[in-house]
Amino acid sequence: MKELDIEFVRSQFPAFSSDKLSNKAFFENAGGSFMCKQVIERFDRYFKERKVQPYGFYESSILAGEEMDSARTRMAEYLNVNTEEVLFGPSTSQNTYVLAQSFLEKFESGDEIIVSDQEHEANAGSWHRMLNKGIKVIVWKIDPNTGSLDINDLKNLITEKTKFIAVTHCSNIVGEINDIKIISDIAHKNGSLLIVDGVSYCPHGLPDVNELGADIYFFSAYKTYGPHQGVMVIRENAKKALTNQSHFFNSNYSDKFMVPAGPDHAQVAACNGILDYFDEIFEHHFSSGEMLFGGNKPKNVAKLFRDQEIKLLKPILDYFRNNNKCRLIGPGDNVSRAPTVAFVPKNKSPSNVASDLNGYNIMAGAGDFYAVRPLKALGIDPEEGVVRLSFVHYTSEDEVTKLINSLDKVL
Numbered sequence: 001m002k003e004l005d006i007e008f009v010r011s012q013f014p015a016f017s018s019d020k021l022s023n024k025a026f027f028e029n030a031g032g033s034f035m036c037k038q039v040i041e042r043f044d045r046y047f048k049e050r051k052v053q054p055y056g057f058y059e060s061s062i063l064a065g066e067e068m069d070s071a072r073t074r075m076a077e078y079l080n081v082n083t084e085e086v087l088f089g090p091s092t093s094q095n096t097y098v099l100a101q102s103f104l105e106k107f108e109s110g111d112e113i114i115v116s117d118q119e120h121e122a123n124a125g126s127w128h129r130m131l132n133k134g135i136k137v138i139v140w141k142i143d144p145n146t147g148s149l150d151i152n153d154l155k156n157l158i159t160e161k162t163k164f165i166a167v168t169h170c171s172n173i174v175g176e177i178n179d180i181k182i183i184s185d186i187a188h189k190n191g192s193l194l195i196v197d198g199v200s201y202c203p204h205g206l207p208d209v210n211e212l213g214a215d216i217y218f219f220s221a222y223k224t225y226g227p228h229q230g231v232m233v234i235r236e237n238a239k240k241a242l243t244n245q246s247h248f249f250n251s252n253y254s255d256k257f258m259v260p261a262g263p264d265h266a267q268v269a270a271c272n273g274i275l276d277y278f279d280e281i282f283e284h285h286f287s288s289g290e291m292l293f294g295g296n297k298p299k300n301v302a303k304l305f306r307d308q309e310i311k312l313l314k315p316i317l318d319y320f321r322n323n324n325k326c327r328l329i330g331p332g333d334n335v336s337r338a339p340t341v342a343f344v345p346k347n348k349s350p351s352n353v354a355s356d357l358n359g360y361n362i363m364a365g366a367g368d369f370y371a372v373r374p375l376k377a378l379g380i381d382p383e384e385g386v387v388r389l390s391f392v393h394y395t396s397e398d399e400v401t402k403l404i405n406s407l408d409k410v411l
């Protein structure tokens, strides 16, 4: 079985060769990952050579437009959807806000939506506000001890009036990977759409959105090695429920109708860099020999990432299992969760733990992480919040060891 070549991986991220960061271990990736060099190079070229009105008549303008288009086409290929189903918007929070305005134009008073309580506010607030317009907002509650969502609860909540279910692929606090395929089957059997927040999932490998069955799927490129840009998939069938939110003359443009802000040209173009990076990972590891999934590039890259993360997550979870000074949030097994590990220290405030970890050159975060609803449901004071340690495939074994040693001292 192929293993991730961690040295090759780290050579793709300039942050790892920066003097400023050389002795620091980065465990706040769920807040925003390091940027791969391919994205930085794309930005550099765009700003130097192509920062003009795109889609015009002269070379730099034509190249700028082509670069934006190729980001969209290639992203669609990676996510296994059609190009016309991919949109770039300023951020996930902005994208869901616009989606909510759009849905409301066709919804009727008494229509129902189901919103999970495991959500970052980006996949909750805009939907909860629909209550003000006469929409019944039903909360799919998490287990107050484990933070998990129960599929049987969803089956009891869904009715023929349910217009959509909004749920995260992976919570930025609980860390558990939800079974989106099962949820989409339930949604579709009942005539509902499924909206999925993939922000905390995608850094661990882009999913096959077609296979998952999500009707709307979004993530934030800045947490997936790229620029500060929201990426959104709206499947053809879901478009019927939506109305144009852009200028009236943009209603027939599949890349524009849900983006009133207009495109950020350089950021869209630079999203190519994420896919350049994934392509290079694929070439480096699979140019010869063993391949799974019939040679499917995104799936092989995602598996390399996940296998590495699962391996490195184990000692961290073992540490928490053998320690009674903290409440670990989410599953204790390394396979069913992403390496986004939140915990509540029993004898110290979360912010003190994070700042003490900084004293040991561990970059970690503390707070509510905009996940106020799940924290409240878990009985955690959002003012205090949690400590969150989050890593991705580029994190090294040494860094994990350093983290565990530092935790021991700090806690």
Ligand SMILES: Cc1ncc(COP(=O)(O)O)c(C=O)c1O
Residues within 6 Å of the ligand: 030, 031, 090, 091, 092, 093, 094, 120, 122, 123, 168, 170, 171, 172, 197, 199, 200, 219, 220, 229, 230, 369, 370
């Ligand atoms: C799970 C999750 N969803 C949504 C968001 C919001 O993304 P954006 O910053 O692009 O609005 C975040 C950001 O932290 C997140 O972690």
